[in-house]
Amino acid sequence: MPEAPADPAEESATGTPSLNIPHVQRAPITDRNGQTLAVSLPVVSLYAHPDELIEVRHVVEQLKEILPALDVKKTIYHLEHNKKFAYIARNLTPREEVQVNNLGIPGLYFENSEKRHYPLGHVAAHVIGGVDIDEHGISGIEKYFDDRLASDRTPLNLSIDVRVQEVVRSTLIDAVSHFNAQGGCAIVMDIHTGEIIALVSAPDFDANQLNKTSMDARFNRAVTGDYEPGSTLKLQTAAMALQSGKIHLWDRFSTTPIHIGRFKISDLSTDHFSPYLYFPEVLAYSSNPGAAHIALDIGEAKQQEWFKKLGFLDRVPVELPEAARPIYPSQAQWKITTVLTVGFGHGIAEPPLSILRGVSTLANGGLLITPTLIPAKNRINPVQPIRVMPKTTSDQLRKILRLDITRGTGRKAEAPGYYPGGKTGTAEKIDEHGRYMKHTNITAFAGVFPMNDPKYSVYVMLDAPKGNASTYGFQTAGWIAAPLFSKIVLRVAPMLGIYPNFADSKQIEEGLAMPMQPAIPAGVRALGPDYDPGEMRLEMESAKKSHHF
Template sequence: MGFLFLYGAVSFKALLATVLTPMAPLPNQMGPQVPAIPTPDPKALMSGGFALPNVHRATITDRNGQPLALSLPVVQVYANPMEIISAEEAATKIHRVLPDTDLQKLTLRLKQKKQFVYLARNISPTQELAINNLGIPGIYFEQGERRHYPLGRTAAQIMGSVDIDDHGVAGIEKYFDKRLNSDTTPLRLSLDTRVQAAVRDELQAAKDHFRAIGGSAILMDVRSGEILAMVSLPDFDANDFGHAPSDARFNRAVTGMYEPGSTFKLQTAAMALELGYAHIWDRFSTVPIHIGRFTISDLKTDHFAPWLSLPAVMAYSSNPAAAHIALDAGAKRQQDWLKGMGFFSRVPVELPEAGRPIVPSRQNWGHTTVMTVGFGHGVAESPLAIVRGTAATGNGGVLVTPTLVAQSTPSDDQGEPIPQGQRVMSERNSELIRKILRLVVTKGIGKRAESQGYFVGGKTGTAEKIGANGRYLKHVNITAFTGLFPMNHPRYALYVMLDEPHGTAETHGWTTAGWIAAPLFSHIVTRTAPMLGLFPPDPTRAAQIEASLAMPMNPSVPRGARPLGPGNDPGALPPHPHHPPPSQTPAL
């Protein structure tokens, strides 16, 4: 009777609990194990940001609020094998929910004599719920998050990645690791994903067409230093950082060091004008210079006179003439100039991978080094250093600091942003440089860089690569073009480079920058300028702008000035058909 009473009471209680008056589930009963599906915060979206609840690492966006990196809530599955009744049965059930797992490995882990083993990481909330419903004792869940890069290859080397513990290991993720883990406010970069994608498309097309092994392109605001696009090819999907080859992870824009070639003649000309030891009307010899068993000469000399004026030296890119300009400055002034322009140190940018340039020591900076550096050989610089120096010569003479973080730049009375940085040139000499760079495109070897309506200017640069034996490799080149647009009121600096391109029928087999890099520069300007709010002016206004940028190839000598060079000695050399004597050239 006692047992009958007990069993009757238990049965009655069970009937009440399950049929007559069943209890509702306790609130948040499964909260610790089954989280809610995350949704974006509407307020964050309306303000141009992007944030997800229940994540601790901040989102990274471009300047327009487009997410570049964000963290998604995920779950880790772990087990206590000591509580597992049947390892084989449990492993089989879990494998059905997670088919990507290895059934044999799951079984072995569940048979271990341990109290903690991970079974799977980064599963979705839906998968977590399915495993939980299996009712396997000894299976537990741990909340976590996974970094995701929704645009894949876009700015992959810039973004970098995080490790399994959500700490940055490369790129922006590493540089701002502390900030991203301590402040959930989205980090807004200076990049424009539209411009970034367009630049990458054009660079990839040129790389494929000329069968280059790599390439790089940088587009920077010359007033704020904001980098709107930075591309390095080959690249990779940022979501697969751990499996990407080292060549794809290598950021050619900041880590790669290359001889700048003739793009460095821009610095030689700017130095000559700013320090006052040369003027635009001075002439410099183009006769080959012999130093021991080496000869400094020009690749093509059929259109050269025995001497060239300073603008013509840039327009035709003469190596001997640039060497003479550098010699007039001397080692000390050349070193001081390059150091002041930031070419002797790492470019300050928010990327841990930014490398240091390769420059000779001051003790080894002799006459030969002065000459070779004058036309861009004997030193190795990053593309970002070159584009920074280009911006400084054309933005009015201010050396800005490149940045990947969106800035708020002070403006003048007309609302125009004021360049922020150290003044390295006078505005007058910066204006002369702009006219010279425009001349390179209108009448010099950079004609293929022209982009109608945008008044581009710039400088070609072709440098032979150095082989394993330390000697230059003939016809294995780095081809580059650095420039500004629009030249009447510079807003942006652009640098493009292809590594080891091959000549084609349309380039007549040439692998020089005028044939390869200059057209790439033009394509990028034409495609991105409208995205940046720049549009060609009407024909009347365009003619006025072109006239304001005009510079004669051979400027006449002002009255009372004593010019440098053999071309200014009356009767010393006969006139050249392409270069009339000074008396026949208009004044600047």
């Protein structure tokens, strides 16, 4: 077969046209340990200069005998309507290349090119993303770093650890199947550097078959999905309360259902709380009215200020183009009802990675980190952590996080020897019409381990799980998400160089202990019955809304 003539725009050194289609090899992508996640392999493509072909239909018929997958009708149309250049087939095998070459048909040429290959298939597919037929990134890391991958052949090293990624993936997929959920996600992150060690969304897909994958499977629930956080967001209510200096651990808050117009904020019918709970009890038992009252005492301005400071009102900063912006009320709409509902984790929707970033900040000493898929050592001009609270406040919050597992709703998240802390979160799903769906929940758990020396944060979420015999029919986070968190911690901790410590258990637990009902310092008037600045405002607002409706 004759050599390819040049593109009309190019000439050789002698001035003779010759087709030398320039091609830049795309760089590989590896995990933090050098394991290949994406690599371009050499392939051969068949193309034609249609104006050089004699009897196009006969040529296509001959090619069909060698290339069974060739669409005859489409190829003939393509060749008859593109006189200068037309691809016929890509990714020919060596045998096919030889057989086509032996036909000796003028006007047919071969192009040495490459095809992206993902050797681990499903592993980290949502992170890596994919490329189009011309090797241009169209999603994930492939798109975010498209220019870098196309211009620099040095492997792009990610923070992902495929060992941890696969363990998290298999554990999550088992849970999705066991609870017949619509999907789910899980994330593991270094709380000091922001490095994402694992990020999984289920269902997932084989990255080699991206063009054949459904939109549901391609949807990255970890960064693209916006979900009401439920009680995981109560941790932020607690943080802003302690940070304000207005509220203390010994203050008490009403658990009586809140009626404001036609809205009602209450706890589950199975909860039988005291009329007033101490601050730690509100968090451990996850009282909705209690958290709403705390938020009300903080007020609109401070709540918005805190959410803005923690990044909850912006797109979560990570190297994935699919990262979504949160959904929240406008400043004009951010009134008392919003303060109350956001206070216990509703009325606002956030990507899971944003929630995990916030929890990591509470446990790492009070520094807001930037999530990243690039190892700290490889980052150019990294964003420095921003202090949003003193370490003393973070130390109090770590104890509250631990309390939720030792004595609260997160008991099934316990991982013996690792002393984790965290918070359950259950929120009713919202349908396409903006209405809450009864008995259809988003169940989540956001936590950190080990709480005596925090290193990693973990977020798990199941979308619309079904309760079964193992949960006695319950479909709340304490029964579904908390055990999933525990399984992941127990499996990945040793991979991350963290091993269970039973020898120092007594000392560690004493260091993390917090009384559920802290003593009131002498001479201090604590918030509680007959003394809560927010109560009077709530009564006035409730009366106004009741009259309006």
